[in-house]
Amino acid sequence: MVTAAPSDFASRHRELLEQALVAIRKREYFSAYPESPSPKVYGEHAAADGRAAFEAWLGSPFPLATPGGDGVVATETSPFGIDVGVSYPRVRPDGIETLLAVAAEAIPAWRDAGPDARSGVCLEILARLQARVFELANAVMHTSGQAFVMAFQAGGAHALDRALEAVAYSYDEMTRHPEAAIWEKPGRDEPLRMTKTYTVVPRGIALSIGCNTFPTWNSWPGIFASLVCGNPVVVKPHPRAVLPLAITVQVCQEVLAEAGFAPELVTLAAEDPADGLAAVLAVRSEVRLVDFTGSNAFGDWLETHGTQAVVFTEKSGVNTVVIDSTDSYRGMCFNLAFSLALYTGQMCTAPQNLFVPAAGIDTDEGHQSYDDVAAGIGAALDKLLGDDAKAVELLGAVVNPGVLERLDAAPTRGRVLVESRPVAHPTYPDAVVRTPLLLGLDLDDAEVYAEECFGPVAYLIETPSTAESIETFRRTAREHGAMTASVYTTDEAVLASMRSASLDAGVALSENLTGQVFVNQSAAFSDFHGTGANPAANSAYTDAAYVASRFRIVQSRRHA
């Protein structure tokens, strides 16, 4: 094994860290990891090599050891229908004691290394994850159902940017105070002089609970924020999306060991789903940080029961589009159709509730009735998804049977405006692919639209007026949460009213998106993902509140 001093990593990545520190203050465009999977960027063989590396894992035991592990589990199923069959060390509830004890033992040396050394190690991990980005993209694709390019971007490059962003915020907070200061208080005779030392100490063991749809993008910010702040991290992946996080843990352990730290600072806790391992881990006294992405039910449970820890949750909500008027009707229909189709609507940021006034809307193509808008979105979906080969690159595949069940049950709940249809995948004959369903509802169908129907189901809701649309958005977002909101209007007063409602409801707002930016997307270093200001999430990627509680400052003082 090649060994390196942690300071080597710190100096190797110092410039990148400095750039990221500037970027988080400006919130302008910044990206450190190219999002294009082009051979011109990543080299001629990168794609094939990455794919081969991914395929080499299939059907094999993944070479990781987890303290307290007992046997193996193999719980993944590809939404594209290939056999995955990778097995991982299984952690049972009775192995947790050992796992946490080993993690705790690793704390002092990692703590004492300090923010610079820890940042260097974390940025080296990100560099090596980038070197395996094609392998990771395949792993994300075949566990989440994302199409390849999306898996490469959202699951690779953009996830790396989000991780870097979290490291930068953490570093910024850890180093905002000096390591030492001289305190000199004027006195009657002579000043009192004290030397004071301020040391960043970790909060404790961190638990990262992964999700099925975005195993890396949603987990890396929390994992790297906790790790760089000095906390060991136990990674509990979603049973259907283990491989991307197993690779992550492997890379973490490799770099930690090279730098002379205990590899068990980052461990994989794969489970048999029947063990409900996350709930067992999340209430342990040693676990002081929990990051979670997933259902409202379990997220709320964690917030209520994991009171010994700081719990960061991203759950779900009902994302709303208020359609009032537009100066680009085609652009609007295309943009909405794209947002509904992208990854089969399986994004926590995908729009669900589209409000249209009963009187219709004014557009650059004349007045359009409610039915016209439905037809316009339908036509845009047809255009985007008419060709199966192109459709699958946008849709990806249905991530799990739950989504399919919800889709199948949905049509009875409203008027079918645009039907969902199965799409045959030209490469993967067993892939489960569906186009979005658009259902017509009325304003009093709140029992349907006030609940999230995760997957390719959206509602076109007829309202008495735009004012009513905005008021309903404000109320449903406050009560049921929302990750995103969107408005189409040419009326400044409507815009002002929607902005005000978004502040009241604590929801990020996209205005008049008619081009190549979609409400589902949030850009690292510029867009905050989630706000923590409504029930959809109690935190945001990434702000100071997301990192500042992951460490503590312990001081000592003495006469100078």
Next chain:
Amino acid sequence: MVTAAPSDFASRHRELLEQALVAIRKREYFSAYPESPSPKVYGEHAAADGRAAFEAWLGSPFPLATPGGDGVVATETSPFGIDVGVSYPRVRPDGIETLLAVAAEAIPAWRDAGPDARSGVCLEILARLQARVFELANAVMHTSGQAFVMAFQAGGAHALDRALEAVAYSYDEMTRHPEAAIWEKPGRDEPLRMTKTYTVVPRGIALSIGCNTFPTWNSWPGIFASLVCGNPVVVKPHPRAVLPLAITVQVCQEVLAEAGFAPELVTLAAEDPADGLAAVLAVRSEVRLVDFTGSNAFGDWLETHGTQAVVFTEKSGVNTVVIDSTDSYRGMCFNLAFSLALYTGQMCTAPQNLFVPAAGIDTDEGHQSYDDVAAGIGAALDKLLGDDAKAVELLGAVVNPGVLERLDAAPTRGRVLVESRPVAHPTYPDAVVRTPLLLGLDLDDAEVYAEECFGPVAYLIETPSTAESIETFRRTAREHGAMTASVYTTDEAVLASMRSASLDAGVALSENLTGQVFVNQSAAFSDFHGTGANPAANSAYTDAAYVASRFRIVQSRRHA
């Protein structure tokens, strides 16, 4: 009523804010509010005027109106024996609905004012509290039992510094991102350009639960951090220490109204203790922030039950002194005696457990046995407290009957090394004043010393060795919490070991204090009060973690 634009206040206090912003980055000495009650500083009549203003409240209804209030309560008793008898609007549990509704209505205008205007208003409030600092000092003295000079300093000037510190940290975090940014992503044809807006929004209604001993010092940081971040604050004072917070609320309302904001942004919720109002308020869905100082039992209850809110607690712990050796034996004994006597040990930072090796310690005055150390501390206490008139200026008075009961019950739990005695107060014949009790214990008396005995009771604990002392400190602080730790040693290895134990236990350490700095004291802008890293507190005054969760950022974006 004189009205002022919020921007007037902001520009009036801009320079002070800038100074505070520098101070929180340096953590060197900084103070904005002179701690000397001298007429040379505050003017010839300030002391008499302040006292008269305080006395004018006695026996009267305090002129505040609280929405949802019903009748009045008068619950205060002066530890110095004077009649207080001030009555305040009573909030009963069934008045909470109204109180919270009125507070919530005030949010949008206060939110929309922005961080600069809010900071200006808060700093104007602090300026007017300073103008009433002698009145406040009398109010703190006669509710907490602090001697006058301490009440002036800890309850006035230092509390103002802590409040300013909290405002500065909050302002720094709220303004770390720009209000707007241009995001320009390079594209194949032309760049994608978006304008993004970032708005700070409050978390919701804040609840501040005051304590008996430090009604202002412990409450102001949370009150002003919440308020400046846009949150209305409901102030629930300790029933025995209402007046200092009633004056605080009065000043807040006066300045808010002058600046055109709803005075109900800060309200006083005085209670009949039987109503248990804090517990009712703390679990309301509208309450999103809770600040608490007080008992472990209720603090733990809040952390476990107030899961809809971010809960900041300062509870209690067992503060430890490890005595190994010293090059200033007299200085050490004096310093320890002073720390034990100051405000009758009724400080969350006062030392309780003094560990001494059975073999005794090496000092500049030769080897001193365990019994010698007990005698040394006893002699220092005699010197400090031998004269009643001087003693009461250090001791103050016993804050409440609970402290007296614990003191009376203590002697049976160990060997009495230094007796506690009543002191006659030369000015207040009904004042309840006691000197500290020092009890001898052995290392296996953990059931006694592992629990906090709040008040003038300390333990001199004989241990087999300093190594054992340090290990016991590490364990008890981790399990039972500690706000402070202290070490006396001339041995670098012992110092290193104690520093390491302090990091493990997450306790602030004072080393070899033999002069005019005492372990009980923490200086705003330099010392962090509490760490949040052990069970004694889950937060610190003031760091980023203390403020960053008090607001959220809501963004909007549109094509540029």
